[in-house]
Amino acid sequence: WAGVLHAGEYVAHTETRWLGKTPADEFSLKAISATDTLELRYSLEGNDILEAAAPIKAGDSKIGTARIGFSQETVARQFNETLRKTTARILQVAIIALVLGITAAVLLARTMTQRISQLVKGARSLATGNFSEKLELKGSDEIHELASEFNTMAAQLNKLYSHVQEQANLLSKANLELLKLDAIKKNFFSLVSHELRGPLSTIKGYVSMLLSSQGLEEWSRQERQIKIIREETDRIAKMINEFMDLSRIEAGTFQIEKRAVDPRVLVSFVSDRMEPEAENNGVRFTWEVVEPVPEFSGDPERISQVLINLVTNSLKFTPNGGAIHLEVRQISRGRRADDTDQVQFQIKDTGKGILPELLDKVFERYYQVEGEHKKKGLGLGLAFAKEVIERHEGKIWASSDGLNKGAIFTFTIPVG
Helix, strand or coil, X not given: CEEEEECCEEXXXXXXXXXXXXXXXXXXXXXXXXXXXXXXXXEECCEEXXXXXXXEEECCEEEEEEEEEEEHHHHHHHHHHHHHHHHHHHHHHHHHHHHHHHHHHHHHHHHHHHHHHHHHHHHHHHHCCCCCCCCCCCCCCHHHHHHHHHHHHHHHHHHHHHHHHHHXXXXXXXXXXXXXXXXHHHHHHHHHHHHHHHHHHHHHHHHHHHHHCCCHXXXXXXXXXXXXXXXXXXHHHHHHHHHHHHHHHHHCCCCCCCEEECHHHHHHHHHHHHHHHHHHCCCEEEEEECCCCCCEEECHHHHHHHHHHHHHHHHHHCCCCCEEEEEEEEECCCCCCCCCXXXXXXXXXXXXXXXXXXXXXXXXXXXXCCCCCCCCCCCCHXXXXXXXXXXXXXXXXXXXXXXXXXXXXXXXXXXX
16 A cells, blocks of 8 residues: 555555545654654565555655555566566567578578579589589578679689680681692692603603604604694693792782783784694684773783683583683673672683582682593682682672583673
8 A cells, every 4th residue: 555644644555445534554644744764564364465655755855655556466466477477578579589590591591592403503514514504592601602702703614714715716727728728739749740750751752752863754753742842841831831820929928010911912822822733633722802891900911821720620520622712892881889880700611510519619719520531630720710700890700500511700890
């Protein structure tokens, strides 16, 4: 219970029956007059009671007394109950916190394990050469930073690997080219030695025959022998000239000296030199200039050499009784702004023809069409022709309907 005394009577009390009453027991009287806190302990109906009284002051003046009394056992029981309930709640909270902590730890451990597993998987993939592997790990912790660094490293390795592969491919191609050049070189020297051995043996044989001949009665036979020697000598000279021309091209010393060229004069010059050879081979050689044909800028010596090479090539594959026709005409410019008028040269023969898959290969150096033909060479004539025409900013190509259907070699040169 609790109460407030003023002027010796209760003005407030937890039990209404005491309101307005004045207590007369010894402790109450002491409490009313006391200026300090008083305590009183006693037993009531088997309960230990504690009472306390304290003065109520307004400044330095005492205006009343406050009293309170309670059972210590009841307070202890309520305290213990409260403590028990509080302990139980704390225990519940602790258990919940422990469960949540363990759950969070398990989830965190699982998440960490999964993320680390992804890092391990990425590292293994990287070890097998798969540099395109990229890790997608969310977050902002150290593992995410490690994954970012891993991706950066993988990208750099991928770039480096691509560069290494590119260099390896270049080296492989270069090696194949070297092997190809080595094979060409071996084939070339074998071809040169073979081709030179024939003419030289012929020259040596006929020279020996001339040295052993006596008298003018053998002149007709000697004249024929001398002509053969001249033809074989010209053949050797032609091989050497072709080889020297290609050597100058590869060395960068080959020159084109352009000036005004009259196609009529050019074709007439070539005809004068090729008609006798065609006649000796039993081949009919004709030519035609389809007017009007303008002059063009070019190197007449080199272009005439190209025409002679092309006609000579046709003679190799055209049998006795066949024909070769050389035609020159103007090709008007197309519709594009950068098109120009062209002068077209075309050599058409009735020879053995060319397979479609070989039409581009015939312009390669040292390449020769398989099969029997009258004269062999080094396989440089068409390669030289292609180089000369391209240096004139022109184009050259071959066409054929197939074997035994003849071939057509055409090249064009801009007029301007």
